[in-house]
Amino acid sequence: MSEVHPYIVVGSGCTGAMAAQTLVEAGVKVLMLDAGITDDTYTKLIPEKDFTAFRQTDENQSHYLLGKKFESISWDKIGSGSQLTPPRKFMVTEVEKFLDIFSKTFFPVESLAYGGLGNGWGLGSCVFSDAELNAAGLNPAKMKAAYQTVADRIGISGGQDDIKNYTTSFLTNIMPPPPVDSNQQSLKNNYERKADWFKANNFSLGRTALALITKDYNNRKAYHPQDLDFYSDKDQSAYRPWITVNELKKKNNFTYRGGIIVKQFKEIENGVVEIAIWNKEKNEEEIFRTQKLVLAPGVLGTARIVLRSFNKENQTLPLLCNPYAYFPCINISQLGKTFERNTTGFAQLSLFHDNNRQGDDIAMASLYSYKSLMLFRIIKEAPVNFRDGISLMNFLMPAFVIMGLFHSEKRGDNKTLNLRKDTSKITGDSLQAEYLLSEIEKQKITKRNSLFKKAMTKLGAVPVKMIDPGMGSSIHYAGVLPFEKEDKSFSLSPDGRLHGTQNVFVADGSGFRFLPAKGLTLSLMANAHNVAHNALK
Template identity: 30%
Template sequence: MSELIIVGSGAAGAAAALALADLGLRPLLLDVGHTDPGAGPRVEGNLYDYRRRHDTFGLYIGEDLHGLSDVLTGETGIAKLNAPNAAFVVQDAARLSPVEASGFDAIQSFALGGLGNAWGAGLYRFVDADLAGFPLRAADLAPYFDRLTGEVGISGAGDDLTPFFGATAGLQPPLRLSYNADRFYRSYAHRRAAFLAQGIQVGRPRLGVLSQPRDGRPGCDYSNTEFWQDAPYLYTPAVTLRKLIAAGQIDYRPGVLVRSWTETAAGVVVDATDAATGAALRFEGRTLLLAAGAIGTSKIVLRSFRDYDTALGLLENPAVQIPFVLPASIGRRLDAQAFGLTQLNLVWESPDHGRLQGSLLELTSPMRAEFFMRFPLAARANLALVRSLLPAMLLMQLFYPGAAQPPAQLSLREDGTLRIRGHENAISVRELAPLLGLMRSAGLWTAPMLIFKPATGHAIHYAGTLPMTESPARYQCDPTGKLAGAEHVYIADSASFTALPAKNMSFGMMANAMRIAEAAARR
């Protein structure tokens, strides 16, 4: 019998494992655990130098045409998940956990490291305002944020966003800005008073991306390859897990799909199947920590309670994507030496939805063809714009709090299929007028017709199905993450979130997973 069993190896599972390893415990971690076979080509040096010398079909698309998924299916997927090197992240998900979804993009991962293998590595401390409604305060999470900052290696800076992003201790210097981002940031500095008057502040992101070498990992090389291959300067939960496995600090059991648990006087019996053969497996432990992601964890809970009627509320951050053009950069050469993900963040105290958070992204890493038909002109004219206008563009992903729309409804059918009923993204572009006006004054132009509203679920920030409260009722957990109606089961991932702030939840979820793992271990 194991003392502690963790289910899932994503950001929450890895953080829980780290907390238990720090305590000298050796948890059993059950996981399907797909990994990158590493069969794809590897870019040495800069992406655009490589493209001029090499055929990039294997890098961008792959023999199985994985990189063309959106075109071939006619659906809008997550660009980073369409990269051939990311195929393992969502491998087998439809078979292992079928979902019947409407009005909701439900993306699941059964990879070692989970969806963290394809994240943008935005890691932001929760402050008290983010924890409104939670039965805990930012101070409760602070020691775990500090520990994780040391583990991950986070770059960032003290600036206008420090009150929103929390302490700067232990941060590496921020990454170098791209040409366009630097230009906008200087413009913001000149117009700062006008931005502040509208409740808008801009600053450097907190990223799990090394700007300097550390612990044998290199600093960012600005090669634009982040979308297309494992980048050793970009942290993923698999980094921590591989370290713990190599050191023998966790008992990692891959190839296991957990289905349910039953409680006994001594603890829990976990029923699972071999992910490849379907053969039944059984594990016994004293305490179970569920960290399979809000959707996966909810499925295990519903199945364990044999509940095929209840619908759980599933929170998600609605978002809009706003393409901006810097007119002064039109015709400029492509910034080939850039970091291809978040350059700057923006926080807006909006009149309609409270605090929103935006990420200003460079567009240098995705394929150029991704944008070819997003321009409204004839094909050859669009091609010319890809060449001359795209290097003058930045994209803002603006995230809204989960409360900006009603939660989706998640339930389980007896055949094991999850049913998720979402809502159309109802964010109004008109509400963005004050923001767009200020951005224009700082040199970033857009048009409302170009603003894109992704389907609900597209942000992959799922949370809140089993919220923690001081007095938990059915399908809720207490402040230590213990699930109501179960004596030995804890919810360690974002399923236990009471609310979902507009801020990227990954870092808050990881710190909370460590807190809950410690509480479970103490019991």
């Protein structure tokens, strides 16, 4: 009989890292099992210069701007994850091989990377309102305490303005936001000038709260914009989960094992959990045993593991994903202006629409300036010849504002997952997903999109196109094992334990019964902290 580990955490993403930190800080021994793919190609190639400087001098910039296999040259229709830059592409390495999913209506992004999808997190940080927490099945009092714990761990910056209630709300120790560029400052000025219209139409605009430190914090350096936000995390000012895991590796009660794909588990005698894994390096199966298993491989990964474990081939699970689309807009006042050097690629402003001012029907847009993602990506979208496209886009680019719009999401009959046997796959199975919005939901989204387009026009930025990358592109997934008070199969108890087991806990968003239209990651991490805390009992 192999060693029985006190705690095993599966996954090193935002939720796995937070759960592991909570357990390690409580003094228990933790083993983290993770695929742990890292980027050993691009990070070291990026020069110690800002974006504008190396563009003028570095003869080898195509390696990290286009990719060594030119993987950033994407010609087909824009889909989930297609905008990842080469230094971020490692996030999706080997995903097709080990995380097969088949769907004609749902196109998710998954990750086997060290730090998971957190490597590409846009850093948007929002607390959920009490109404939203209740709808998601989360305990507001416990979540509020957990939000503060997580905020203190990762460091958050944000504004003290009209959207504070939707973003950092009751959180303390919030750092000031990074500088805003003139493009977005002009929107802010228009918002203030037309405050009556925005108030009457239930819109609020303010600085986006980000998991980005603007003061030195916990051995991490304060943020200095270099337009490299989509390429490099060298100063560690942007929170990434691997920062936490790297710190945990220094502790005696934490062990990390990479190169592992967790397949399934079963509870054996005395509540011990046996975990079957695939060791990628040795190309063989192994068994681990633990007293308590905390699953945090991401919602779709959890669905695979749980369905395999209960061997329920025809079992259908519910699924939630925020509908998302983005809208390139032209800020008329910025036409023909020049780019400012060293601005931020992260969202600078957020626009909230609180339908009835009750906090239970909110949609959120993040506003980005477009610069370091390169001209070619946007020229491709223009319906003109490329030569004139170069001149036009050079003129328009400093005036571009990209609005990324999230809608809230409830459960529905045609939003489901199941696992089917497929011997052609290395895992022997394939996840099948269906995600169809009802006509009423589509109409509501269309109406909300129109309201946001009107609001953007009032801010001075005229939307020119809507790009809908399809369901799954928000990278916000939840709800496959919804929280249930009663002992019901394929659901979680309110403390995060998987019903039908004694010692299997789920720390990712699998239990959320509702997805508010807000940055999700802070809430996922706060829930992971709570679940880990419950697993200690």
